[in-house]
Amino acid sequence: MVCQFLDELQRIIDERIEHGDSRSYTRMLVNGGVDLISKKVGEEAVEVVVAAMRDDRGWVVRETADLMYHLLVLLRFMGIKFDDICEELVNRHTARVGAHG
Ligand SMILES: N=c1c2ncn([C@@H]3O[C@H](COP(=O)(O)OP(=O)(O)OP(=O)(O)O)[C@@H](O)[C@H]3O)c2ncn1[C@@H]1O[C@H](COP(=O)(O)O)[C@@H](O)[C@H]1O
Known part of the structure; x- marks a missing residue:
């Protein structure tokens, strides 16, 4: 199963980046720039671990x-x-399959 909602979520995120107001968490993140977004990605990755x-x-x-x-x-x-x-x-997979025949 692939998660078709990922497409929709990507569209929602794009909309919030363009038009989000102060109620939007996405907009708040984007206002913080790459530093804040990257920090959150790092924190969430650690929480997964x-x-x-x-x-x-x-x-x-x-x-x-x-x-x-x-x-x-x-x-x-x-x-x-x-x-x-x-x-x-896909490219990595194709290269690996090609290498192993
Ligand atoms: N999937 C998510 C999603 N997952 C997590 N979060 C937010 O990410 C934050 C997680 O941060 P933490 O776990 O560190 O918890 P926190 O202590 O509350 O957060 P901080 O104060 O540290 O930033 C929370 O505020 C969550 O609400 C999300 N916020 C938004 N979305 C999606 O994005 C869409 C647009 O959201 P808005 O931009 O808010 O309209 C939503 O409809 C959702 O589909």
Whole structure:
């Protein structure tokens, strides 16, 4: 299963980056620039690691959702689409399959 909502979330994030007001968390993040967004991505990544070390699957799922959202904000802030990441993953796979015959 692929998460089709990722596309929708990316669109929502783009809309908030363009037109978000003071009620928008995304807009608040973007106002802080790459420093604030990157800091949040780092914090959320650490929280995923802590949850995994505690062997708590539900917690890992919730923290990974936080991480994915913040990562998407960082990507869109930098003009990168999630499709660009997919393309990179496909290219790596294709190269590996080619190398192993
Ligand atoms: N998926 C998310 C999402 N996940 C997490 N968060 C926010 O990310 C923050 C997580 O920060 P922390 O875990 O550090 O908790 P915190 O201590 O409350 O946050 P800080 O004060 O440290 O920033 C919380 O404020 C969450 O509300 C999100 N905020 C928004 N979205 C999506 O983005 C859309 C647009 O949101 P707005 O920009 O707020 O309109 C929403 O409809 C959602 O679909």
